[in-house]
Amino acid sequence: MDRGTQHTAATAATALIDAVRERTHAARVAEAAAFVAVGDWATAHTSDEVVGDPITVLGEWHEESYAEKLAGDQFLELGGPGAPVVAEFCIGEVAAARGCSFDAARRLVGDAVELRYRLPRVHARIAAGEVDVWRGRRIAQATRTLTFEGAGFVDRHVAYVAGKATGPEVDRLVVEAAARFDPETTEAERAEADGGRHLTIELGDVGYTDPLTGTLRGTVDVHGTLDLADALDLERTVAHVARQLVELGCDQDLDVRRSMALGEVARRCDGISTLEYDEGQPPTPTRTRREVVLFVHLDQAAITGTLTGFGPGIDACTGTTGIDLARLDTPGLPRGTVTAEQVQTWCASPDTTVTIKPVIDLNQHDAVNGYTPPDWIADHVRVRWPRCVFPYCTRSSRTADLDHRQAYDENGPPGQTSTTNLFPLCRRHHRMKTHRELRTGKRWTYRPTNPDNGEPPNALIWTSPTGQTYLVDPDGTHPWPPPETT
Incomplete structure (x- = not known):
């Protein structure tokens, strides 16, 4: 490389660094x-x-x-x-x-x-x-x-x-x-520092993709601080059960077997307890039955592999619809995605109780008289809208209120409680939609989109007290009106 080329390259590199600094x-x-x-x-x-x-x-x-x-x-x-x-x-x-x-x-x-x-x-x-x-x-x-x-x-x-x-x-x-x-x-x-013992089970991270491997984890982290005597008892029990797993044919390494052992301890309840009971003797240890609640969402995409209406998207890398994945969506438990094979492993144990929920057809709409929706309508709405429908809210609809978009009127027509008039709102955003702000005297309002006017289907348009608008669909929140493309 001659001197002129080196000078040009150095000038270009300097310009790039200057741009980084300025921006x-x-x-x-x-x-x-x-x-x-x-x-x-x-x-x-x-x-x-x-x-x-x-x-x-x-x-x-x-x-x-x-x-x-x-x-x-x-x-x-x-x-x-x-x-x-x-x-x-x-x-x-x-x-x-x-x-x-x-x-x-x-x-x-x-x-x-x-x-x-x-x-x-x-x-x-x-x-x-x-x-x-x-x-x-x-x-x-x-x-x-x-x-x-x-x-x-x-x-x-x-x-x-x-x-x-x-x-x-x-x-x-x-x-x-x-x-x-x-x-x-x-x-x-x-003085209270001695009470810092805790046990934390990081349920919020289950099912998310591991950033290092790019694979679904299906695991959670557990950490805590125990009293020394409690820790020694736990260590002895975990080590004992981990050895038992080897005798039963488990060929996993020690770390994996220890993690499995802790789950077995929770289900067996076979540790020696020092708690005092009214009768003077601890109750006979019982094996806790595991319950798995499966919300099975089946639509045309799952059957034919084609996208119509609500359904899983086709993965650009694999070309598949992703129907071999399961979505965790149970109140009190973390949301996330796990493989169908892992669900099969959970359900294979004879100590597992499996509850199968009925299939919900999202293309069919129902309505009832009365203010409180029955379970099948509530489940339909929450499956259609997996999150609170307020702009950018990520709270699960499973724990949200069901809001009548058009206020329920006791003297109004029948069928006001319907899958087309109910939408999930977490308690905070339900309050913000119901009550006005003091400064502006206005409320947040929303309406379904109208495809006949060029608006996307199956979505909502929110208007804030200051007049800002946002479009919300089952995939999230989007600018509205959409920014112009050049």
């Missing part, structure tokens, strides 16, 4: 501006009360019952002591505008309020684009439980290094602030 800076400035705007929005929906004062319930008091008042817009404590309280329903607009869940938006608004009112120096550096938003939010989340004076102490000491302070450094400063300004609470928490 990174622009992204930081834009993110900071968006974060400040969230804080401005929250400030416009605050009360004169601050965290620590009695919280006011918003709404009309002259006609509604107390329970109805509690269901309406309310002030929430999102920041630490001394920060103003924020109207709950205003968070819904933030969630929809950012395309995130209500819980994520609530955390964002809480961090913005914490920084604006209790960590003003750090907030000023974020607004100037000198500190990444994520670093400022990390500090805000650490100071939330401090007194107002303690938060100010952290703000003064960390502001000038907020752009490079590590999490442990911030945590140590927070601990010092708590000890300085709230010594009674610090001592009480230290």
Whole structure:
């Protein structure tokens, strides 16, 4: 390569790095501006009360019952002591505008309020684009439980290094602030540290794809802190059952057998107990029967391998419809996808009770008289809409309320409770749809799409109190109207 070519290549490389630097800076400035705007929005929906004062319930008091008042817009404590309280329903607009869940938006608004009112120096550096938003939010989340004076102490000491302070450094400063300004609470928490034993079963991760292997896991992580005596008993029992599995012909390695052994321990209940019973003797150990509830969704795609109406999508890599997968969708359990073979393994045990739910035809619509839907209509609606239908909400419809889109009228026509008039809304978003916001005096509303007007079928269009619109279908939330393509 001659000198001219090397110079050209070096110039091109420099231009690329300059572009990375410039766009990174622009992204930081834009993110900071968006974060400040969230804080401005929250400030416009605050009360004169601050965290620590009695919280006011918003709404009309002259006609509604107390329970109805509690269901309406309310002030929430999102920041630490001394920060103003924020109207709950205003968070819904933030969630929809950012395309995130209500819980994520609530955390964002809480961090913005914490920084604006209790960590003003750090907030000023974020607004100037000198500190990444994520670093400022990390500090805000650490100071939330401090007194107002303690938060100010952290703000003064960390502001000038907020752009490079590590999490442990911030945590140590927070601990010092708590000890300085709230010594009674610090001592009480230290005394309670001995009660930190726990056992956590990470059910929320079951069925998701392993990022390293790209395969379906079908497993969960378990971790905890036990009393030493309990841990020794558990270790002896797990080791004993793992050896038994070898004797019964299991050829898995030791780690796998130990994980299987813990499940066997749970089902057998054959450990030695030191609990005291009324009769003086523990009951005879019994083997717990495993119950598997299968929601079998069968449509034309599963039979013919073609896509019509509601049905599984064809995988672009395999060319199949994915009907060899099972979807976990049971209240109280995590949602996710597992292979049909794993379900067969679960059901193969003679100690498993299998309940088969009836097939639901999503192309058939039913209606009944009366306000409360029967089980078959409720199941139909929840299968059609697997999540809360509010924009960007990801909560399972299995635990959601069923909302009458057109309000139920006791004196109205028959058939108002139908599969076409019921939609799942989680309790929070059901409240936001039912009750109006204090500031705007308006509610969230939604309607089914009309394909005759060029709108996509089997979808809903939501309108927020400020007039923003969002399209929701069984696959999620989409911009509406759709952005123009060039």
